[in-house]
Each structure stands twice: as C-alpha cells, then as structure tokens.
Amino acid sequence: MYELARKALGMAKKAGAEEAEIYYAANHSTGVNFKKDALENTKDRFSEGIGIRAIVNGAVGFASTNSARDLENAVEIAVAEARIRENDPDWVGLPSNGKYPTVSGIFDKKVEALELEECINYAMALVEGTKETPGTLPTSGGFNRARSRRLILNTNGIEIEEESTAVSGFVDVITVNGHTSTAYDFAVSRSLDIDFYALGKSASELALKSNGGIKIEPQKTDVIFHPFAFSDIIEEALAPSLDADNVQKGRSGLKDKVEEELAIPELSIYDDGLIEAGIETSASDDEGVPSQRTTVVEKGVLKTYLYDSYTAGKAGVKSTGNGSRASYISPPSVGLRNFIIDYPMTDVIADTESGIFVNAIIGAHTANSISGDFSVEARNAFTIKDGTLDKPVKSLMISGNAFELLKHITGAGFDVRKVGGIITPSIRVSDMSVIG
Amino acid sequence: MTGIMQDIKFYDCRVIEGSSTSIVLDNGKIEEISRNFSRGAGIRALCVGSWGYTAVEGEIDLKKGVEAASKLAFSMNANTPKEDVELAAINSPEIKNLPEIRIDPRDVAIEEKVDLLKGIGASAKVEGVHSTKVMYLESEFKIEYRSSDGIECAYELLNVGFAVSAVASENGLYQAGRESRFGYGYELFEKENVLELATTAGNTAVALLKAKTPKGGEMPVLLDQELAGVFAHEAVGHASEADLVLEGDSILENKIGEQIASPLITIIDDPTLHEFGYYPFDAEGSQSKRTEIIRDGVLNSYLHSRETAAKLGGTPGNCRAQGYSMPVVRMSNTFIDNGNAKFEEMLEEVRDGMYLIGSRGGQVNTGEGIFQFNAEKGYLIRNGELTELVRDVSLSGKTLEILNHVSLVGNDLKMTAGRCGKAGQLVPVSDGSPHLAISKALVGGA
Numbered sequence: 001m002y003e004l005a006r007k008a009l010g011m012a013k014k015a016g017a018e019e020a021e022i023y024y025a026a027n028h029s030t031g032v033n034f035k036k037d038a039l040e041n042t043k044d045r046f047s048e049g050i051g052i053r054a055i056v057n058g059a060v061g062f063a064s065t066n067s068a069r070d071l072e073n074a075v076e077i078a079v080a081e082a083r084i085r086e087n088d089p090d091w092v093g094l095p096s097n098g099k100y101p102t103v104s105g106i107f108d109k110k111v112e113a114l115e116l117e118e119c120i121n122y123a124m125a126l127v128e129g130t131k132e133t134p135g136t137l138p139t140s141g142g143f144n145r146a147r148s149r150r151l152i153l154n155t156n157g158i159e160i161e162e163e164s165t166a167v168s169g170f171v172d173v174i175t176v177n178g179h180t181s182t183a184y185d186f187a188v189s190r191s192l193d194i195d196f197y198a199l200g201k202s203a204s205e206l207a208l209k210s211n212g213g214i215k216i217e218p219q220k221t222d223v224i225f226h227p228f229a230f231s232d233i234i235e236e237a238l239a240p241s242l243d244a245d246n247v248q249k250g251r252s253g254l255k256d257k258v259e260e261e262l263a264i265p266e267l268s269i270y271d272d273g274l275i276e277a278g279i280e281t282s283a284s285d286d287e288g289v290p291s292q293r294t295t296v297v298e299k300g301v302l303k304t305y306l307y308d309s310y311t312a313g314k315a316g317v318k319s320t321g322n323g324s325r326a327s328y329i330s331p332p333s334v335g336l337r338n339f340i341i342d343y344p345m346t347d348v349i350a351d352t353e354s355g356i357f358v359n360a361i362i363g364a365h366t367a368n369s370i371s372g373d374f375s376v377e378a379r380n381a382f383t384i385k386d387g388t389l390d391k392p393v394k395s396l397m398i399s400g401n402a403f404e405l406l407k408h409i410t411g412a413g414f415d416v417r418k419v420g421g422i423i424t425p426s427i428r429v430s431d432m433s434v435i436g
Numbered sequence: 437m438t439g440i441m442q443d444i445k446f447y448d449c450r451v452i453e454g455s456s457t458s459i460v461l462d463n464g465k466i467e468e469i470s471r472n473f474s475r476g477a478g479i480r481a482l483c484v485g486s487w488g489y490t491a492v493e494g495e496i497d498l499k500k501g502v503e504a505a506s507k508l509a510f511s512m513n514a515n516t517p518k519e520d521v522e523l524a525a526i527n528s529p530e531i532k533n534l535p536e537i538r539i540d541p542r543d544v545a546i547e548e549k550v551d552l553l554k555g556i557g558a559s560a561k562v563e564g565v566h567s568t569k570v571m572y573l574e575s576e577f578k579i580e581y582r583s584s585d586g587i588e589c590a591y592e593l594l595n596v597g598f599a600v601s602a603v604a605s606e607n608g609l610y611q612a613g614r615e616s617r618f619g620y621g622y623e624l625f626e627k628e629n630v631l632e633l634a635t636t637a638g639n640t641a642v643a644l645l646k647a648k649t650p651k652g653g654e655m656p657v658l659l660d661q662e663l664a665g666v667f668a669h670e671a672v673g674h675a676s677e678a679d680l681v682l683e684g685d686s687i688l689e690n691k692i693g694e695q696i697a698s699p700l701i702t703i704i705d706d707p708t709l710h711e712f713g714y715y716p717f718d719a720e721g722s723q724s725k726r727t728e729i730i731r732d733g734v735l736n737s738y739l740h741s742r743e744t745a746a747k748l749g750g751t752p753g754n755c756r757a758q759g760y761s762m763p764v765v766r767m768s769n770t771f772i773d774n775g776n777a778k779f780e781e782m783l784e785e786v787r788d789g790m791y792l793i794g795s796r797g798g799q800v801n802t803g804e805g806i807f808q809f810n811a812e813k814g815y816l817i818r819n820g821e822l823t824e825l826v827r828d829v830s831l832s833g834k835t836l837e838i839l840n841h842v843s844l845v846g847n848d849l850k851m852t853a854g855r856c857g858k859a860g861q862l863v864p865v866s867d868g869s870p871h872l873a874i875s876k877a878l879v880g881g882a
Contacts, residue, residue, distance in 0.1 A: 001492065034510075035679070035682065035683050036682075036683060036684065038485075038516070038518050039516045039518070040486075040487060040489035040510060041486070041488065041489055041491075041512075041762065042487070042488050042509070042511075042512050042837065043489040043508075043509040043762055044489065044490045044491070044504060044505075044508060045487075045490070045491040045760075046490075046491065046492050046493060047491070047493050047494065048492075048493055048494060049474075059454075061469060062468065062469065062470040062471075063470060063471040063472065063473075064471075064472045064473075065472065065473040065495050066473075066474050066475065066476065066493040067473060067475045067493075067494050067495065068494065068495065068648070070475075070496075072471040073473065074471070074473055074541060077471050078471075078772050081469040081470075081471070081546075084547065084550075085469065086466070086547055086607075089467075093815075096842060099577060116508065116511050116515075117511070120512065120516060120808075125515070133636075137553065137684060139683040139684055139685040139803065140683055140685070148545070157808050172685070174684055174685060174803050176684075180687075180803060180804050181804065182685070182801060182804055184804045190856065218653070249462060249463060249567050249569075250567045250605065251567055251603055251610070253608070253610060313515050320788065329470075329472050330470070331468060331470060334821060347438065360798040362800075362801065362808060363797070363798060363799045363808040363810065363830075365799075366796045366797040366798060366799075366808075366809070366810035366830070368497065368610070368612070368796075368828070370610035370611075371610045371611070372606075373828050375805075375808075375810060375828065375830045375880045377799070377806065377808035377832055379801065395748065395806055395832070395833075395834075395878075397652070397808065397830070397832055397878070397880045399592070399652075399828070399830075399880055415588070420649055434654050434878060435878070436652070
C-alpha cells in the first residue's frame with residue numbers, strides 16, 4: 001500500500017478532486033499475553049491502509065481501504081461523496097506550508113529488533129513481579145510492542161513521513177485469601193525503559209493493601225486522585241469541552257470562557273506535541289500540521305481551545321496541531337496531544353490531615369461531557385489519617401464536576417506519571433462529595 | 437516448517453471481507469460521509485498449551501498466515517511449555533434462520549439517506565434544543581471460517597442503524613437526550629417511528645434542564661428495561677464469561693447450581709434471536725445457541741468458547757471477535773426473562789424510592805462483583821407514585837446483593853442494541869429486561 005500512496009493522490013486529482021489528502025498508516029505489533037500466571041498467547045498483527053479526503057467545491061468526501069485492489073474505487077467514492085455534499089462555507093482548505101520541528105525519542109531501534117523470546121521474557125517479568133508479594137495472583141495482562149509508520153500527502157504540498165515505536169505492559173491482579181480485592185498497573189513508553197517486574201509488584205502490593213476494606217459515612221472531604229484516576233476525569237469530563245468542534249457546536253461547558261478564570265491560579269495546563277519521547281509526540285499532527293506546545297490554561301486562566309485545521313479555519317485562527325485520527329479509517333477530528341497538568345508539587349499525602357486517596361476509578365466514561373458532571377466508583381481507595389494512608393475503603397462513589405474541581409485543587413504530588421498522553425501528578429481536591 | 441507443523445494440533449482461519457458507510461449530520465448539516473472497504477484474516481494455531489495468532493490486513497496468503505501463527509505458538513511452547521489445551525468437539529454448524537432483509541440499504545441512494553437523517557435531526561430540534569447530531573451506520577460483511585478440524589462455513593450479514601442526540605442548554609447548563617436503533621435491513625426505518633424517537637430525545641434534553649439532582653443514599657429502586665438490561669449484561673453477563681471465571685476474575689466462580697439470585701430471576705443469552713447480537717455460528721465455527729445463565733435464581737451455566745467448555749464442562753458457542761482480532765468469550769443478546777408484575781404494582785412495592793431510567797453506560801469489576809451505572813434520568817417515587825424528574829443519578833452496588841434484592845419482575849421485556857467492549861474489541865450486542873423492583877440499592881446523586 002505504501003508504494004500506492006503517491007499514486008492515489010494522482011488518482012484523486014484525475015477523478016476531479018480540487019484538493020486531496022492521502023493518509024497512509026501501517027502498524028506492526030507483537031503482544032504476549034498471560035492468564036493467571038501462565039502465558040496464553042502471542043499475537044502478531046499487521047495493519048496497513050489508506051484514507052482519502054477529497055474536496056470538491058468546498059465539500060469533503062472520505063473513503064478508506066486496506067486493500068490495494070479497492071484503492072481506485074475508494075478514491076472515486078471519496079470524490080463522488082464530495083460532489084453529493086453542499087458547499088461548506090466553513091471549509092478553508094487542507095493544511096499547507098508544512099515546516100516541521102524536530103522531535104526526539106519516539107523511535108527506538110531496539111523495540112523494532114526485539115525477538116519473540118525477549119517479548120516473552122518481558123511478559124514473564126510482569127508475572128514474576130506479582131509473585132514477590134504472596135497472597136495474590138495475576139488474572140491477566142501482557143506485554144506489547146509496536147512499530148508504526150505514517151505518511152501524509154496532500155495537493156497543497158504537504159509531505160510528511162514519520163516512524164515511531166511503543167512498548168507497554170499491563171497487569172491485573174487479585175488477592176487469593178480472605179476478602180477479594182483487585183488492582184492493576186500499566187505503563188506505556190516509546191522505548192524499553194519500563195521496569196516490568198516492578199509493575200507486577202506494585203499491582204500486587206496495591207491489591208493486598210486494599211484487602212478488607214471498611215465502609216465510610218457519606219461526607220464532603222479532601223480527595224487525592226492518583227494520576228490514573230485524575231487522567232480519567234480529565235479525559236472524559238474536561239477534554240471534550242476544550243475541543244473547538246464541541247465549542248463551535250454549542251456542546252461545550254467552556255463556550256465563551258476564553259480569558260476567564262477556569263481554575264485556581266497555581267494551575268497551568270499545556271497541550272504539547274513536542275515533548276521528548278511523549279506518547280503523543282510527533283513532528284506533525286494527523287493531517288500534516290506542525291506540532292506545537294499550546295498553553296491551554298495559564299495560571300488558572302483559560303487561554304484557548306484545541307483546534308484541528310477545519311475548526312481553526314471556521315474560527316479564523318491557526319490550527320493548534322490537534323488533528324487526530326484513531327486509524328486510517330477515520331477522517332481527522334480534534335484530539336489531545338501530550339496533555340500536561342502543572343501544579344506546584346509537594347508531599348501531598350503527608351500534607352493531608354484527613355481525606356481519601358483514590359488510585360483508580362471506574363465509570364469515568366459515563367460523565368456528562370458537556371456539563372463536566374461525573375459520578376464514578378473508586379477503586380483501591382484509602383482513608384488518609386494524619387498524613388498517611390490509613391485503611392482501605394471497600395466501596396466508594398465520588399461525584400462532582402470537572403470545572404468545579406479545577407477551582408478546588410489544593411495540592412499535587414511528586415508522582416508525575418504519563419498515563420498515555422496525559423501527564424499528571426496526584427491531585428488533591430477539597431470538598432469532594434463521597435458516598436461509602 | 438514441516439517439523440513445526442507436526443506439533444500444531446489445531447489451527448483455524450477467519451477471512452472477513454466487508455464495507456461500511458457512515459453519515460454524520462450535525463445541526464442539520466452533513467458533517468461526514470465516509471466509506472470503508474476492507475479485507476483481512478485472523479489465524480490461530482495451537483501448540484500443546486500455547487496459542488499463536490496472526491492478523492493480516494489486505495491481500496491474504498492463508499498458507500503463510502497459518503505458518504506464521506504456528507511459528508509463534510511453537511516458539512512460545514518451546515520457551516514456556518504449558519499444560520495441554522483441549523478443545524470441546526463441535527460439528528459443522530447449520531446456517532439457518534439468518535435475518536431476512538427486505539430492503540437492501542445498498543439499493544437506497546445516499547441522497548435518500550441524507551434526507552432521512554435531516555428529517556430525524558429536525559424532529560429532535562424541539563423548542564429549547566440548540567444542537568442535534570444524527571449518525572447513520574451501515575455495514576455488510578462476509579465471514580468465511582475454516583479449521584484443521586475440517587469445519588468450513590460462511591455467512592453474510594448486513595447491519596443498519598442510527599443514533600440521534602439532542603442538547604439543550606440554559607444558563608450555562610447542558611443536558612443531552614439520546615435515542616438509537618440498530619437492526620437488519622433498511623426497513624428498520626419503516627418499522628421504528630424514528631422521527632418520534634428523535635422528538636423523544638429532544639424532549640428528554642429539555643426536560644432534564646429543569647430536573648433536580650437528588651440526594652443519594654440507600655433506597656428501594658425501580659429500574660426501567662434499559663438500565664436493568666445494562667445490569668444483566670454488565671454485572672451478571674460478564675461475570676458468567678468462562679474465561680473470566682477461569683482467570684479467577686469472576687464473583688460467579690464455583691457457584692454453578694447455587695441459588696445466587698431471587699427465584700424471580702432468569703437470565704438468558706441467546707445469539708439466535710434477530711436482535712443486534714445475532715450470529716449463526718461464532719468465531720470458532722460453533723453453532724449459536726440459547727444459554728440459561730441463571731434459571732429461577734440458580735446459576736445454571738457460564739458462557740463458553742471451545743477451550744473453556746473443555747476445561748469447565750459446558751457447550752461452546754459464545755466465542756466472538758471484532759474484525760481480525762483474536763476471539764474471546766462474549767455475550768450476544770442477553771436479557772432478564774419476563775416475570776408477571778405490572779408497572780403500577782411495582783411502583784406500589786417500591787413506595788418511597790427512585791425510578792431510574794436509561795443508561796449513560798457503566799462499568800463493573802467482575803472479580804469483586806461491584807458495579808456502577810449512570811442512569812439517563814429518574815423520577816422520585818413517593819407514596820407509590822411518580823413525582824419529580826431527577827438527573828445525574830447513578831446506581832452502584834454489589835452484583836449478588838442486587839440480584840437477591842429483586843422483589844418484583846415486570847412482564848414488559850424490551851431489548852436495546854449496543855456495542856460491548858472487552859479485550860480492546862467491540863462487538864454488536866443487545867441487552868434487555870422487563871422493569872425490575874429492587875428493595876435496596878445505593879443511588880448516587882448530589
């Protein structure tokens with residue numbers, strides 16, 4: 001398919017496209033997975049395909065395929081779809097003038113060269129790590145490595161090709177005696193710098209510590225969200241309102257709020273496609289716009305929404321490099337890059353007299369993405385007493401509002417973690433409503 | 437290679453070819469028309485106790501694919517040998533009872549589809565609604581299955597459906613209403629009154645603006661068919677998936693034959709129904725069949741693949757995959773069977789509590805048997821009567837406690853189509869239930 005990308009651009013012009021874009025993506029991944037403490041399977045996956053955007057009279061058509069013999073058909077359908085649609089007055093044009101920054105740390109030759117035996121060893125390290133803490137068993141998990149290649153071409157002269165690698169480990173554990181409790185841990189990186197053994201160990205320790213949870217009274221209290229928990233809330237309840245598309249369509253709780261105070265002044269938030277070795281780092285976004293660092297919240301004040309080239313054209317601003325695609329099957333839409341939560345760090349648990357520490361949450365995807373309201377179940381929660389984690393809490397519901405929450409942040413830990421693209425420390429929020 | 441193949445005791449291939457169309461209409465304007473054409477295959481090979489899996493997109497050389505998967509299985513077994521995996525024996529499936537399609541959506545012009553969506557969008561835009569979104573999805577695919585056991589079978593299926601959402605806002609407050617229907621054949625749009633559904637979505641969004649957020653706490657509740665269906669699927673169905681049971685990640689482990697629920701409760705998984713989770717055979721070529729997970733409150737059966745059926749004893753038929761992914765144990769059409777209570781009777785039973793309606797999704801921890809679901813909306817029940825509308829309400833608790841606290845089961849079973857995620861794969865499913873009265877549950881609110 002790679003060899004056909006340039007040809008496809010020509011086909012689109014020939015079929016009558018005034019502007020056209022070819023998005024080629026290939027991915028090769030190898031995963032070694034275990035169930036309980038035994039390796040269960042190895043998966044090798046090759047995925048490769050082309051997505052075509054064709055523009056006729058300010059209207060866009062899109063088609064995609066992974067089959068060389070369907071490519072010409074797909075290109076023609078993309079053009080035909082564009083012809084069906086009415087002119088879109090908000091369409092400005094495909095990106096042009098790509099001058100790209102240099103990014104580093106996103107491709108590691110060693111990841112690409114890993115032999116199956118080594119992949120198996122990393123998966124086994126996850127399992128071995130869980131065994132260091134007696135009384136727990138892994139339930140499932142695995143090691144994965146991937147190598148991706150992406151080529152974007154358009155009729156405005158954009159041509160950008162990038163290669164990247166990724167490795168990840170995931171482990172879910174359960175206690176074997178007494179009350180049942182579970183925990184998980186995971187990590188993802190561009191290179192082989194993950195300590196898989198430590199990952200298994202930390203999941204096991206957390207499951208064990210969570211055993212024999214107590215019931216607590218409904219109350220308003222300080223809650224410290226671990227990066228896993230906080231990033232879930234950010235992604236599901238805050239990020240959708242920063243998406244310029246939602247703002248323009250009246251589906252954002254942050255509409256008309258630029259330059260307003262959104263959060264306490266100690267908080268800043270950056271969206272950054274350039275950081276070294278970031279999971280969302282690349283020279284360009286998924287439509288060929290150069291990546292950049294965008295200040296989203298500066299000292300508590302909302303500075304901008306996030307734009308892809310279409311929403312930027314509609315608003316008369318520059319794209320922030322947030323054109324994003326899940327795969328070659330979808331046209332671009334606004335998505336987060338590396339999303340960095342910045343708040344002065346302290347030993348936040350030690351500074352907390354009483355409250356709740358929450359490691360993970362379930363149900364964040366049920367949040368109201370417009371109003372920011374959420375109601376989630378806490379996992380691996382602990383009471384905090386005199387600056388230390390005290391007792392595990394069996395069952396706990398936390399409800400609140402993402403925008404209100406930003407105004408009530410009172411602390412952050414030193415434990416910054418890359419949860420996929422979201423980079424955040426543990427965050428303490430006052431006056432959260434919890435029901436035990 | 438010959439050396440390796442001697443140790444491969446089983447392999448199978450699924451070749452899938454298909455195309456899909458999606459149209460997105462936003463505020464009456466076409467936002468996206470996209471088509472996709474795809475072909476690919478997923479190939480499994482088993483060496484003693486290790487599985488190798490290869491997925492390939494594009495042009496497929498099956499022989500090479502089988503060799504690649506076999507090599508993975510072989511080297512894994514060489515590195516970390518495991519106990520032999522047995523597979524429950526199956527016969528070639530009978531392909532029967534495929535959903536009949538009266539109007540092939542591919543025969544309907546795209547302009548007509550766009551007009552239909554515009555009508556739906558306009559119907560959702562009732563007074564107070566300021567934005568609407570309508571999505572149309574159509575997909576057709578052909579699956580060919582063959583295995584080293586000599587099973588060869590194939591079928592084609594065509595899905596269509598739509599989803600509409602409406603957003604109303606007032607004083608910086610936003611509320612949404614959603615409706616969707618999925619099925620087989622374009623006649624879906626004749627059978628269902630889609631314009632009325634769209635208006636319902638719009639009205640819900642507007643009504644929720646005025647709704648209060650109630651105080652949470654423990655109380656008796658009445659669940660509507662959709663929310664009770666989500667409970668059946670998420671809390672009970674997932675825990676009955678035999679792979680999770682074998683992993684030690686299910687609250688239902690070692691409970692077959694035990695009374696785990698109120699005797700009023702029967703929960704069934706049935707892929708032969710022409711609901712959204714229909715299939716004639718699963719991703720291992722096993723004939724689809726109805727399974728009673730819980731019968732009269734007694735845990736009766738888990739859901740099985742060939743591997744889990746051989747390990748735990750049971751019948752395969754619930755192994756499914758999204759596209760070229762490796763098949764895992766999944767549900768199909770999962771529902772709580774009808775009881776005989778009338779709605780009014782159930783209100784009277786709950787007396788003072790909450791009526792929870794619809795679902796904005798939920799999650800469950802199958803190992804600990806705890807869950808959390810957010811309702812779309814609710815009504816307070818006072819003195820056995822529905823009173824004011826409430827929003828931002830959720831239901832959480834322990835699966836087994838809720839199953840035992842069911843005090844009445846309605847007679848108005850209704851199914852809802854959706855997509856279920858597990859192991860990073862989405863598959864079409866449906867779930868449903870009649871209304872359920874529950875004597876005690878934890879409701880989350882303000």
